[in-house]
Amino acid sequence: MTKEEKYKLAKWAVQYAIENGANEAKAGVYESQSSSIEVREKKIDKLEQSAQSALRISLYVNNKYSVHSTNRLNNKVELERLIKEAITGTRFLAEDEYRTLPEADLYFDGDYKDLKNFDSDFLAIDPQEKIDIAFNAEKEVLGKDDRIISVTASYYDGMSSSVMVCSNGFEGDTANTYYGVNVMVSVKGGDARPESYWNESSIYFKDLKTKGIGEIALKRGLDKIGQSKIESNEMPMIVENRVVGQSLSPLISALSGSAIQQKNSFLIDKIGEKIGSDILTIVDDPFIVSGYGSKMFDGEGLNLKKRSIIENGILKSYYIDTYYAKKLNMSPTSGATSNIIFKPGTKDLKEMVSALDRGILVTGFNGGNTNGTTGDFSYGIEGFLIEDGKIVKPVSEMNITGNIIDLYMNLVEAGNDVYDKSPWRLPSLRFNNVDFSGL
Amino acid sequence: MDRRKFIKTGTVAAAGSMVLPSFLHAYDNIKISGDMNSYLDHFGVSTEVIRKVIAEGMSKGGHYADLFFEHKISNSISLEDGKVNKAYSNVDFGVGIRVLKGDQTGFAYSETVDTVSMINAARMAANIADSPRDFKQGDVTEKLPANYYKISRKWESVSVEDRIPFVQKINDKIFSLDEKVSKVKASLSDESGYILFYNSEGLLSYDYRPMVSLRVVCTMQKGDQIENSYSARSFRTGFEWLNEDVMDELAKEAIDKTNILFDATKPKAGEMPVVLGAGGSGILLHEAIGHTFEADFNRKGTSIFSDKMGKKVAESFINIIDDGTLEYNRGSINIDDEGNEVKKTYLVKDGILNSYIHDRISAKHYGVDPTGNGRRQSFRHIPLPRMRATYMENGPHSREELFENVEYGVYVDNFSNGQVNIGAGDFTFFVKSGYLIEKGKLTDPIKDINIIGNGPQALADISMAANDYKTDEGTWTCGKNGQSVPVSLGLPSVLVKKLTVGGTS
Numbered sequence: 001m002t003k004e005e006k007y008k009l010a011k012w013a014v015q016y017a018i019e020n021g022a023n024e025a026k027a028g029v030y031e032s033q034s035s036s037i038e039v040r041e042k043k044i045d046k047l048e049q050s051a052q053s054a055l056r057i058s059l060y061v062n063n064k065y066s067v068h069s070t071n072r073l074n075n076k077v078e079l080e081r082l083i084k085e086a087i088t089g090t091r092f093l094a095e096d097e098y099r100t101l102p103e104a105d106l107y108f109d110g111d112y113k114d115l116k117n118f119d120s121d122f123l124a125i126d127p128q129e130k131i132d133i134a135f136n137a138e139k140e141v142l143g144k145d146d147r148i149i150s151v152t153a154s155y156y157d158g159m160s161s162s163v164m165v166c167s168n169g170f171e172g173d174t175a176n177t178y179y180g181v182n183v184m185v186s187v188k189g190g191d192a193r194p195e196s197y198w199n200e201s202s203i204y205f206k207d208l209k210t211k212g213i214g215e216i217a218l219k220r221g222l223d224k225i226g227q228s229k230i231e232s233n234e235m236p237m238i239v240e241n242r243v244v245g246q247s248l249s250p251l252i253s254a255l256s257g258s259a260i261q262q263k264n265s266f267l268i269d270k271i272g273e274k275i276g277s278d279i280l281t282i283v284d285d286p287f288i289v290s291g292y293g294s295k296m297f298d299g300e301g302l303n304l305k306k307r308s309i310i311e312n313g314i315l316k317s318y319y320i321d322t323y324y325a326k327k328l329n330m331s332p333t334s335g336a337t338s339n340i341i342f343k344p345g346t347k348d349l350k351e352m353v354s355a356l357d358r359g360i361l362v363t364g365f366n367g368g369n370t371n372g373t374t375g376d377f378s379y380g381i382e383g384f385l386i387e388d389g390k391i392v393k394p395v396s397e398m399n400i401t402g403n404i405i406d407l408y409m410n411l412v413e414a415g416n417d418v419y420d421k422s423p424w425r426l427p428s429l430r431f432n433n434v435d436f437s438g439l
Numbered sequence: 440m441d442r443r444k445f446i447k448t449g450t451v452a453a454a455g456s457m458v459l460p461s462f463l464h465a466y467d468n469i470k471i472s473g474d475m476n477s478y479l480d481h482f483g484v485s486t487e488v489i490r491k492v493i494a495e496g497m498s499k500g501g502h503y504a505d506l507f508f509e510h511k512i513s514n515s516i517s518l519e520d521g522k523v524n525k526a527y528s529n530v531d532f533g534v535g536i537r538v539l540k541g542d543q544t545g546f547a548y549s550e551t552v553d554t555v556s557m558i559n560a561a562r563m564a565a566n567i568a569d570s571p572r573d574f575k576q577g578d579v580t581e582k583l584p585a586n587y588y589k590i591s592r593k594w595e596s597v598s599v600e601d602r603i604p605f606v607q608k609i610n611d612k613i614f615s616l617d618e619k620v621s622k623v624k625a626s627l628s629d630e631s632g633y634i635l636f637y638n639s640e641g642l643l644s645y646d647y648r649p650m651v652s653l654r655v656v657c658t659m660q661k662g663d664q665i666e667n668s669y670s671a672r673s674f675r676t677g678f679e680w681l682n683e684d685v686m687d688e689l690a691k692e693a694i695d696k697t698n699i700l701f702d703a704t705k706p707k708a709g710e711m712p713v714v715l716g717a718g719g720s721g722i723l724l725h726e727a728i729g730h731t732f733e734a735d736f737n738r739k740g741t742s743i744f745s746d747k748m749g750k751k752v753a754e755s756f757i758n759i760i761d762d763g764t765l766e767y768n769r770g771s772i773n774i775d776d777e778g779n780e781v782k783k784t785y786l787v788k789d790g791i792l793n794s795y796i797h798d799r800i801s802a803k804h805y806g807v808d809p810t811g812n813g814r815r816q817s818f819r820h821i822p823l824p825r826m827r828a829t830y831m832e833n834g835p836h837s838r839e840e841l842f843e844n845v846e847y848g849v850y851v852d853n854f855s856n857g858q859v860n861i862g863a864g865d866f867t868f869f870v871k872s873g874y875l876i877e878k879g880k881l882t883d884p885i886k887d888i889n890i891i892g893n894g895p896q897a898l899a900d901i902s903m904a905a906n907d908y909k910t911d912e913g914t915w916t917c918g919k920n921g922q923s924v925p926v927s928l929g930l931p932s933v934l935v936k937k938l939t940v941g942g943t944s
Contacts, residue, residue: 040739043543044543044567045542045543045544046543046544046545046546046821047543047544047545047546047564047566047567048544048545048546048547048821049546049547049560049563049564050547050548050819051550052550052819053550064524065524065525065526066525066526066527066528067525067526067527067528068527068528068529069528069529069530070529070530070531070532071530071531071532071533071550072530072532074551082528082530086528089526089528089598089599090526090599092598092599092600092603093516093523093524093525093526093599093603094522094523094524095522095524096522096524096525099524149739149740149741149862150739150740150741152739186739186740186741186862191743191864191895192743192862192863192864193740193741193742193743193745193861193862193863194860194862194863195741195860195861195862195863224863227863229939232707232708232709232944233944234944262519262622262624262658263621263622263658263660263665264622264656264658264665264667327520366858366859366860366865366866366867366891367726367856367857367858367859367866367867367868367869367889367891368858368867368869368889368941369855369856369869369887369889370887371886371887373658373665373666373667374665374666374887376705376886376887377887378869378887378888378889378941378942379889379941380858380865380867380889380891382860382863382865396860396863396865397865397891397892397893397939398891398939399708399867399888399889399890399891399939399940399941399942400941401705401708401888401889401941401942401943435708435942435943435944436708436944437708437709437939437940437941437942437944438708438709438710438939439709439710439939
């Protein structure tokens, strides 16, 4: 579908809903396509191609609310029936005075900036070139070490686009592309067969880094041979940039309007309070050029802006959508994150490790969870024991346990090694006094 | 209503392009049942059309091809702040087309089932092979699926109005049980899936897959302390399953699970004996061995169990099963997602590794029969070997015997999630609540700890198994390679000699 065809369908759906009894409606039309090539043992192991589309409509019927979606876009009769029956069903729900579309003056005003997150050459790339990328990534690793059990290399790409229309005046559209290369290496060491992967990605095909991925994946896999647990201890922890998100996400989840309103957050009534050390400074910036989380408006159509979330450890803002803003008697911000930027420090990871007398560098998490209501967490980890500033052995089969606020109060350093191929742009972090459980 | 009867109702009739009568007449000689014809009609295809699509898939020399048609209708209503004030629905429709050549897979799907779109998708999938040869398509053979989820009232015939009272009731019941309750969230979700399957071996089959899930989150406040907990039930069954007893059971369970948290603390960190309580502790099997027994990992050599087939991996009284045949169970399927018969498979028998979990690719690779574990999230995804209901049979001990010899350890029976690293074999599960064991007795409650162990070691370390088997009937969902499928698990109480417990050092 073209953008115009998507708008036509979305507007038709909104109009049809209004004509059949809805007071207000919102419709979105979404489309995406992707492909992937996975190679193993010098053969294509998996070749996948996909294309999908959907219509999603939100209905507001006498203060009652429902959401419906379908991928049957080519069947008008079925769409009509779906909308009519949905309106009928909505009438049985309980009234909820807070269920409304956003106020029209809060909507994005149509002033698009070029965020450079769409590659117009997406459809012009030669499929053979994609296949070659995957095979070349595999070739970097094959035969390089006797301990290799299995190598899987893959190339993947995708394009998505959407339009959204609200009956009280919003219209907006998005388009995004992505490309990536991933290598997974499994190695043998004793009984265990540790595996490791490395990945590169980009928004534009010409920017995609395709070399060196297999080499790094292999090195990281071999570094894991001999993993074991050490004695339980309280000690410093460095979390590597690519996996820092795991330790940050409980904090971000606790900032959601629904968690606050439903009393399921450990950050209730904490705006203006210190919830972490001075190192903890986070900004949400939707407008970074070629940012992986960049956008002009959120899922409700709200106009976005750069916002301070946490500044020097002090909580500044929640993520509140229209519905929970009304319930909480607050102004909406946005219910969704965009690009999360963690203020970096001055040292790279090597320097952070060198400065550690004794501690653990965490390079991966294995399960675990956080109690969103209390902030208590417990996660499985793997990584490396550091002594006198040097990595001495790989560790695994251990847990870290504590409380998220205590953890971030003990945040003592952020690295300068921000990983920016993700909507969350995070550096490596060092925390003191972390409870590790092992022997 | 007999489940086998396919009844068109207003809400599900697919008004796709209908097959011309002359097509059907041309193939009068194909003997297929009325039920089978109903599924073909539902998807708007004929045997002639699907044979053409398969022929296109096989045109470049693949050894096998299949078509997986799916029409899934999902509904959910939810309650927040005392009112059923939100409803969702989704309709998902399409066909996944897969071509195999040895261990290699080509895959594409189409969201419309017109002949041109399907032929195009088949051509794309066919590219996994590159040595065209004549494909001689055999006769169409109808395979009648099993009947593990008999249903008397289909979800499509249930209105929003019919569903609402059950969600409201569970909220009201929870509030009535304890004055500390401050918030309740509840939801009722249901799903109806229609499946049509055809492959290059001429196998033609179908399935109707219902699912209902009832979930509740209870939040309680005592002074300034807030705790919450979650309870759920999920079955392949119809509306008839909902009743007052289910509401009462779930409400009481949510209250009990939340109340225990107010006095709970953290245990000491470290290695210690763990008694896993019957039921949800089946997550140990799912994470510690289930994933690592999935044969795609083993045939690539990446699983820690890759070289352990036929070897002793546990005590002789240990029998572990992956089962797709349990009636109404969340993990059951009448036919798997690549047309294979569904079985009850002993993964470990008398302590010996007896079988991996197979799909079509791995079964061919190993020269064994498929176990009926070829599963997929939807028609948009390729099938993979996946667990169904994974459980251990009763052991020779009593529950009380498990505690007697534990000087210091933990008892756990309430979990939220787990994970495993396939190659290293390290698995974890998160304990929402449990108890300390001190000098052979349950003492203080504990909460929010991750337990981590190594699969082969933990399996070998199960030193006692009780005779109190229980299936956990919650909304367990298994993730692998970006795909989610519904599963189930169960366990009698077991004693594991040592696992590493998160806590304070």
